[in-house]
Amino acid sequence: MFPFRIPIRDWISAAVDYLSTQFSVVFDSISNLVLFLVDNFKDGLLTLHPLVLIVVLGLITYRMAGWATAGVAVAGLFIVENIGLWVAFNETLALVLSAEVFVIAFGLPLGIFAAGSDRFNGIIRPLLDFMQTMPAFVYLIPAIMFFGLGLVPGVIATFVFAIPPLIRLTNLGIRQVPKELIEASDAFGATRAQKLFKVQMPVALPTVMAGVNQSIMLGLSMVVIAAMIGAGGLGAEVLRGIQRLEVGQGFEAGLAVVILAVILDRITAGFGQIKKPQ
Amino acid sequence: MSKIEIKNVSKIFGPKPERAFKMLEQGIPKNEVQAKTGLVVGVYDISIEIEKGEVFVIMGLSGSGKSTLQRLLNRLHEPTRGEIIIDGKDITKMDHNELIHFRRKAFSGMVFQNFAILPHRTVMGNVEFGLEIHGVDKEKRRKRAQEVIEIVGLQGYENSFPSELSGGMQQRVGLARGLAVDADILLMDEAFSALDPLIRREMQDELLELQSRMKKTIVFVTHDLDEAFKLGDRIAILKDGVMVQMGTAEEIITNPVDDYVTAFVEGLDRTGVFTAGTIMQPVKATAHVNDGLHTILHRIRRAGLSSMLLVDSQRILHGYLKAGEVAEEVKKESVDEKKKPHHSLIHSPETVHPDTHLTEVINLYSESTGPIAVVNDNNKLLGVIVRGAIIAALSKGYKPEDNGYTEQTGTEEKVS
Numbered sequence: 065m066f067p068f069r070i071p072i073r074d075w076i077s078a079a080v081d082y083l084s085t086q087f088s089v090v091f092d093s094i095s096n097l098v099l100f101l102v103d104n105f106k107d108g109l110l111t112l113h114p115l116v117l118i119v120v121l122g123l124i125t126y127r128m129a130g131w132a133t134a135g136v137a138v139a140g141l142f143i144v145e146n147i148g149l150w151v152a153f154n155e156t157l158a159l160v161l162s163a164e165v166f167v168i169a170f171g172l173p174l175g176i177f178a179a180g181s182d183r184f185n186g187i188i189r190p191l192l193d194f195m196q197t198m199p200a201f202v203y204l205i206p207a208i209m210f211f212g213l214g215l216v217p218g219v220i221a222t223f224v225f226a227i228p229p230l231i232r233l234t235n236l237g238i239r240q241v242p243k244e245l246i247e248a249s250d251a252f253g254a255t256r257a258q259k260l261f262k263v264q265m266p267v268a269l270p271t272v273m274a275g276v277n278q279s280i281m282l283g284l285s286m287v288v289i290a291a292m293i294g295a296g297g298l299g300a301e302v303l304r305g306i307q308r309l310e311v312g313q314g315f316e317a318g319l320a321v322v323i324l325a326v327i328l329d330r331i332t333a334g335f336g337q338i339k340k341p342q
Numbered sequence: 343m344s345k346i347e348i349k350n351v352s353k354i355f356g357p358k359p360e361r362a363f364k365m366l367e368q369g370i371p372k373n374e375v376q377a378k379t380g381l382v383v384g385v386y387d388i389s390i391e392i393e394k395g396e397v398f399v400i401m402g403l404s405g406s407g408k409s410t411l412q413r414l415l416n417r418l419h420e421p422t423r424g425e426i427i428i429d430g431k432d433i434t435k436m437d438h439n440e441l442i443h444f445r446r447k448a449f450s451g452m453v454f455q456n457f458a459i460l461p462h463r464t465v466m467g468n469v470e471f472g473l474e475i476h477g478v479d480k481e482k483r484r485k486r487a488q489e490v491i492e493i494v495g496l497q498g499y500e501n502s503f504p505s506e507l508s509g510g511m512q513q514r515v516g517l518a519r520g521l522a523v524d525a526d527i528l529l530m531d532e533a534f535s536a537l538d539p540l541i542r543r544e545m546q547d548e549l550l551e552l553q554s555r556m557k558k559t560i561v562f563v564t565h566d567l568d569e570a571f572k573l574g575d576r577i578a579i580l581k582d583g584v585m586v587q588m589g590t591a592e593e594i595i596t597n598p599v600d601d602y603v604t605a606f607v608e609g610l611d612r613t614g615v616f617t618a619g620t621i622m623q624p625v626k627a628t629a630h631v632n633d634g635l636h637t638i639l640h641r642i643r644r645a646g647l648s649s650m651l652l653v654d655s656q657r658i659l660h661g662y663l664k665a666g667e668v669a670e671e672v673k674k675e676s677v678d679e680k681k682k683p684h685h686s687l688i689h690s691p692e693t694v695h696p697d698t699h700l701t702e703v704i705n706l707y708s709e710s711t712g713p714i715a716v717v718n719d720n721n722k723l724l725g726v727i728v729r730g731a732i733i734a735a736l737s738k739g740y741k742p743e744d745n746g747y748t749e750q751t752g753t754e755e756k757v758s
Contacts, residue, residue, distance in 0.1 A: 244458035247418055248519075251452040251529065252472040253445035262474070266462045 080209045098216045105158035128334025140323035149320045156297035159287045163222035175234025192228040218295025222286040229278035237271030277332040344391035351424030353384035372582040383583045384410035395557040399574030407583040450520040455532035457512045466500040472523040490522045510541040530562045571615045619696030621735045622716040622725030634680040659723045661688035693717045
């Protein structure tokens with residue numbers, strides 16, 4: 065239609081090039097921090113004897129979701145150990161947890177800020193829409209450009225992909241706190257901080273926890289995809305199954321992902337309910 | 343000095359409120375201002391002085407600006423114009439920190455229609471909330487909260503969560519949360535409107551009882567006139583953001599300023615407003631303790647009564663005599679004209695205090711056969727209650743000052 069082509073790809077590439085050369089110090093520090101976190105999670109999990117970890121995860125699941133789910137979780141974990149995916153399983157868990165640490169560290173404050181400022185909310189909302197509808201694979205490319213191959217870009221891409229629901233639901237949860245509760249605390253002379261920590265956050269907690277739950281689930285799906293750029297873990301096993309057309313191996317790795325998903329989902333879904341009376 | 347002085351306060355919601363003021367000054371009503379400028383008039387040019395220890399009721403239908411006015415008092419809404427002076431300080435001039443400090447010092451928080459208590463906290467945790475905000479240490483606030491929990495009758499429920507309590511009990515928590523704070527002004531926004539009628543009445547009575555001990559300054563917002571008149575020492579009636587009348591319950595009932603107030607007052611349950619003192623009649627004739635039977639009978643006949651109250655020279659009430667019994671006695675003992683009535687002839691009448699509510703008077707009336715005397719604390723006779731006066735008080739156009747006795751007797755005959 066037009067005699068020229070809008071050079072979006074050139075702009076983006078140029079921007080990424082510029083940033084990765086000019087701000088290498090920043091990216092290196094982020095990279096080191098991510099590595100530090102993932103390594104420690106992974107080492108911590110793998111130091112434990114599988115049986116100990118199975119018991120601990122079983123107990124947490126029991127506390128959060130009851131006997132039946134705990135039984136499924138423990139059985140699932142034994143299967144994972146048995147089919148030789150224990151190390152990959154824990155790598156994936158470490159990746160998800162690391163990404164979630166960043167998601168919470170950034171997502172909560174951003175969500176709180178969005179709830180307090182309509183203007184900021186107006187800016188961030190289309191951005192979040194964009195982040196969520198963009199195909200997940202696309203995040204991998206800039207992540208590689210900035211951080212190279214390996215697990216660091218995997219965690220970063222996961223972070224970007226998983227943060228929107230937490231921001232959204234934190235924002236929503238705080239906005240849904242009844243007006244009278246805010247008025248009541250104002251009437252007592254509450255400061256902004258007192259209002260946030262004694263009223264808004266506790267009342268919004270179930271919604272915020274739903275956000276944490278969703279971001280963990282999204283994170284888990286992304287971690288598997290991130291195996292394509294060398295993030296390792298269960299995703300790598302799935303990928304190997306695909307590349308070699310070994311249906312059985314692919315299925316086993318997929319099953320392990322499902323088991324991890326069930327455990328994480330039930331535990332975090334339970335958090336939102338924990339303070340509610342019977 | 344009044345506790346709270348509201349001076350020409352207005353609240354306009356929306357940008358550039360000056361446009362609204364120009365129209366309002368020309369007497370253009372609220373809904374037209376809104377239609378033309380898009381600005382919402384909360385309240386316009388209201389001046390009220392609320393005294394310490396008073397229960398002041400702000401009354402009006404929804405949209406009348408009553409809640410807005412209340413929220414201006416602690417600046418949950420910023421007044422657009424005017425001054426609000428509490429304890430001699432103009433709160434409209436305070437900055438954010440001063441305001442927070444002042445709210446802690448002057449206000450016992452707010453009590454809301456839908457309770458607004460924290461769902462994630464126990465009863466104890468909720469009652470402690472205000473003190474916690476004020477930075478009172480844990481042991482002290484726990485002790486204080488326990489005291490207040492007992493005052494509102496929630497002992498035994500300290501560790502229950504709000505979802506486990508009934509509406510009435512949740513509102514007790516809301517009330518206790520305010521009372522726990524040692525500040526003078528308590529704001530109550532439709533506090534009892536969500537409760538069912540029986541519980542509502544119970545809570546109203548309890549509030550009055552608490553108030554008689556605590557003497558807080560209460561600003562109570564309601565749309566219910568019965569409630570307003572029951573609780574309020576004074577009442578301000580708002581309509582479309584403007585105050586149409588302010589005064590005591592009796593002043594408003596007997597002298598409604600316009601049709602709007604009249605229409606309100608018509609639907610009122612008057613039994614809770616009028617007292618024995620308002621409707622009592624002067625005693626037309628009495629018998630003296632030193633009078634002989636003949637004199638008494640003569641007086642009874644002349645007054646055309648069926649019974650007569652017996653007083654001494656201090657007008658202290660000694661009892662009453664029935665016309666029939668006196669006449670029989672006179673027949674029997676026709677020899678001694680000076681003989682005083684035997685004590686078996688003197689009956690003790692029902693007595694009420696002038697502050698007794700009409701409801702109770704009516705109950706007494708239906709139970710007793712004799713007259714109902716109105717006496718003060720020293721048993722001094724002040725007046726009597728006539729059936730006609732009760733019925734007149736319940737009718738719409740009643741005004742206490744024009745209830746002549748003869749007119750009332752007429753009413754009595756017609757009705758009975």
